[in-house]
Amino acid sequence: MRRVHAFGDDALGDLDAVALADALAARRLSRLDVVQAAIARTEAVNPTLNALAYQAFDQALAAASALDETGFFGGVPTFVKDNVDVAGLPTMRGTDAWVPRRAAADGEFTRLYLATGLISLGKTQLSEYGFSASAEHPRLGPVRNPWDTDYTAGASSSGSGALVAAGAVPIAHANDGGGSIRIPAACNGLVGLKPSRGRLPLDKDMRRMPLRLVTNGVLTRSVRDTAAFYREAERIWRNRKLPPIGDVQHPGKQRLKIAVITRSVDGECSPEMRELTLKSAGLLEELGHHIEHIENPPVPSSFAADFVLYWALLATGQLRVSRAQFGDTFDDSRLDNLTLGLDRHARRNLHRLPLAIVRLRAVRRRTAQFYRRYDAALTPTVADVTPRLGYLDPTADYEQIIGRLRGWVTFTPLHNVTGEPAISLPLAESADGLPVGMMISTDLGCEVRLLELAYELEEAKPWARIHSHTPG
Template identity: 65%
Template sequence: MSRFSAFGDDALGEHDAVGLVEELRAGRVSAAELVEAAIARTEAVNPTLNGLAFEAFDRARARVAAPSRYGGYFDGVPSFIKDNVAVEGMPTMQGTDAWEPRPQRANGDFARAYLATGLVPLGKTQLSEFGFSASAEHPRLGPVRNPWNPDYTAGASSSGSAAFVAAGVVPIAHANDGGGSIRIPAACNGLVGLKPSRGRLPQDAEFRHMPLRIVSDGVETRSVRDTAAFYREMERVYRNPKLPPIGDVSRPGKQRLRIAVCTQSIVRDASPEMCEYTLKTAALLEELGHRVTPIGNPVPAQFKDDFLLYWAFLAYALVRGGKRSFGPSFDRDRLDHLTLGLEHLAGGHLYKLPVAITRLVRSRRITERLSNSYDVVLMPTLAETTLPIGRLDPTADYHQIIDRLIDWVAFTPLQNATGDPAISLPLAQTADGMPVGMMFSATLGREARLLELAYELEEARPWRRIQDPAPRRRKGTRKAP
């Protein structure tokens, strides 16, 4: 396995975002030095990883050169924004090339808050087309590759952000999650990926006005403290009074938790390998004093069809309204087979949509019942280990793509329907050293609980970094499928 990272002896070093803030405040580095180092790292790895959707290097240079910048805790720390939110002066292409790029006239609600934290975007990162696939493998734009092994996917849809953070290009980057798209790339790339509660952060209108708000914005990071610091700072910019505050979470919690562990999804059981990793994580939790209880799948079988139909409806709205939303250059013939297949599915079943949405809204009752007995639920983030490039080929037959996609991401969509928070942590590795994510979920508004548990697990089982020596492959082992 050939890892591909950008870590080196420059201003960024091996620091996480909080570490860079400390370096900046101590005067050991400047914001300009950090931005130049991140630009150099982007140029070094992007020809292989293909995570860059739009370059804004000169804009980043100008921002850190200004005598008075945005302020905010992260002021001067380089970052990226995923290419499905509006940023003034940058196009929003949604992981496709089905229309001509047009610069946005203003920041969307999310970008306005993100920039207020002081993070400096170097541009925008690649995603799968409209975020529908769990692997960004566009037939013309090319695949986004995993820095741990470029033969494998970086996950999706927040693939470009995750690949760049894992490779050391930047310490933190924007991601969002409508079916697992913060958690899945985190699992594939050895990162911390927290999907927050519905309404935790401000959102652009297209996500905010969905019939069911399944998308949540967040970040990909390499450390729990970076994720915790990001939500602390965003809460200073925007506070949702309907949710309990997260606050400044900076250490493990003292409370011992009731934790349910589940390796069954509505689609399938996790693979034997993923079950083993999950049960080892459960054993670690017991060693730490938590009370762990195995449970079966709590989600009714109908959830799969309901969620798929809702996703298909989103594709239907995007495709049918393409020229109105994206301009007269929109060409549906340039869309991939997954997007068009979802649009076709919705077209024949729109009459079922109101009932499907009603049942998805009611899925909140599932996690409310679980929360009466358990504080946290542990599941594998994915049903299988990271897939090789080509397994979710968007030029294949739609039915092949969707069957493989649903099979792989069987565990993540529930929290998108319920609005609950969930975090993926890189607590395991395959025999070849590829990261494996474990997912922890809690009831609405309980991100602080997840972060406290994440701190504890990070201390108890520090995750391997991409720049660490690779483990020796055990005799008789084989690569992950």
């Protein structure tokens, strides 16, 4: 295995974001030392991982040297995914199909994110427009998994996942329109919570969708980092239509009724993933939760095809906006086959889109009924173990790419359609020694339940650490 990480005896050590924030607040560490350590770590691992889209090291050092008041995470280093605006940096969305332009101001989410006190070192790489579950751009290069660099880091929040797992920073921005927080969490051994729709603000372009699939969030190495981020974000910006998350610091006392599902609308997951999911269900049962195995997910047989068609509509929309925004510098020939294939699929099937959107919106009625019977559902995050780079090669034939994506990314899109929260936790390990994510979902607005359960599982079965784990 080609494992790459930057953990060592510097200012960051192996501290998570909460421990780092505590040390900074108590002045046991200086913000400048912490940011310098994060820059050095990033420079050590990025030549191999290819996770960084743009560096903003000088700006980060200046922010660390400033005496401004900061939030809870004051001085903790981070990265922002390159599909939201950061002042002074271009937003390229995982492609090189136009000439970069620097953003004049931070986007809505970036303003909230940095208001928590986090200091951004730059922007992280993603798959083109975030459409693929693996970032393997033909010219920008693949983002590699730090646990084994022959494998994908997942996507679309691939760069963020790789850098957090490798120890460059303890927390990084991610967002999720079909699994893009949870899939990198599963591939890289991280905690990845996709929150309820509307829990965090979206930039304007992501709010224009007929069905809002995308939610912002973070990737972390510990449950408490994820919980602390949502607590701090909620203190700055809160959607009053959702129940508050508040300060979740411990496991919950309530024993839950949890449905275990290993089959999606596209079929059963791999035998290895089924076995690992059932082991995770056994752990939940040992902890006193009531487990019930059910055969099929609460979605219609049309779900996967409808989702792909709507995903394709997003590709067409993104291309139209890009052509209008970047004019003569926009070059279609530099787009990958997945983006182009999705665009063709949408244009050829525009007449089917209205009914597909109606059916997708109706899925929430089914899942709302499902969560009247169950408190939560356990599934694998993806249908098979992490693939090697090349399996989702975006230069391959479109039908091959979309077929493989549908087969692997088959559990996560449901929650983007319904708006319900779901969390991926690194509860298992593949036969190859790579992290395997298990996903727990629940009803709209019930992130507290997921965080409490995640704390309980983290205590019962602490997950592997990249710098201290021997496979097997």
